[in-house]
Amino acid sequence: MKKILYITTLSRTINAFLIPHIEKLKSEGNLVDCACSIDEEIDKNLTDLGVRFFHIPFTRNPINPINFKAFKGLIRIQAEFQYDIVHVHTPIAALYGRLLKLKFPELKTIYTVHGFHFYKGAPIVNWGIYYPIERIMAHYTDTIITMNIEDYERAQKFKVKETHKINGVGVDLSSYNINLFDKDETRRKLNLKKDDFVIIMIAEVNKNKNHKQMIDAVDELKQRGINVKVICAGDGPLIEELKQDIASRNLDKNITMLGSRNDINELITASDIGILMSYREGLPRNIMELMACGKPVIGTNIRGIRDLIDDGLTGFLVNVNDSVDTAVKIEGLFKDRRLIKTMGINSYESVKNYELDKVIESLVEVYV
CATH class of the missing domain: 3.40.50.2000 (Glycogen Phosphorylase B;)
Structure with missing residues (x-):
């Protein structure tokens, strides 16, 4: 059994895309919890499975002081529950979730990229801000999961242990x-x-x-x-x-x-x-x-x-x-x-x- 913490900026991301993934991990005998800013009601299927939700007040502005408060919340959660893996989604949650490695170096970090903000034809400001961040954060990432060919080829150039391309979040x-x-x-x-x-x-x-x-x-x-x-x-x-x-x-x-x-x-x-x-x-x-x-x-x-x-x-x-x-x-x-x-x-x-x-x-x- 592995202890896994899903981290997203907003709970709506979990409700919209990640419920079947979490259900599968639970069926395999893993402990799975979620940390996010709870902006809409949590899906009952997950709470019935024993998935705990921790309210972490992320905002979409990466330098908003509230996010530093959120990061401290993540540190407290990890210190108490000692997860083996954190699986991060969405840019802000991915940034602060992976920074947990600074304090917990044995923690495995998995980052699902739903679309890099730097891409062919992206504004120069995107390349100037987001690309350097990802280059740095690659040092705190064990596994990157990408969803399209361009992101996959870009991620392969980062210094990450494993890079995967998976066909999105799936469609039933x-x-x-x-x-x-x-x-x-x-x-x-x-x-x-x-x-x-x-x-x-x-x-x-x-x-x-x-x-x-x-x-x-x-x-x-x-x-x-x-x-x-x-x-x-x-x-x-x-x-x-x-x-x-x-x-x-x-x-x-x-x-x-x-x-x-x-x-x-x-x-x-x-x-x-x-x-x-x-x-x-x-x-x-x-x-x-x-x-x-x-x-x-x-x-x-x-x-x-x-x-x-x-x-x-x-x-x-x-x-x-x-x-x-x-x-x-x-x-x-x-x-x-x-x-x-x-x-x-x-x-x-x-x-x-x-x-x-x-x-x-x-x-x-x-x-x-």
């Missing part, structure tokens, strides 16, 4: 069965017509997710006489600004901002294709969800997205901010429904490599 294919919902009924509830061409974008409404490229592409298509419908699931700081932009272009009937939703599977069922226009990703779960439902995806040609989308086979890749090519790719699928079906089949076959059980088995091997 059985949870994304489109046959569970009636497509026409779902469309009716969304005020969509049976013969509408529907695109879904699942993303937090922030600058990084780049909804503007999608809006520009829809505007371009409308000027050509092609009317598509886009449903956007997600909330965020830019949602009101984007609603105003959509209204100012008279695209209200084309693009609907749904806000935060808990019926993503059903929304995907109502859609023909998916789209994601991000500037930066690690390995986007939302694309895997779309592929698990047999949907082609149009995405920007960036790290993480190009790991998932096989251009021309499971969807299309477009350059960041190239709304004209994005419109061209949408039009191509709009005019060829057989291509949508073929790409959808290819998507489902491809995403099997990211199936949850396979990912968890790969993860368990890291602990050996």
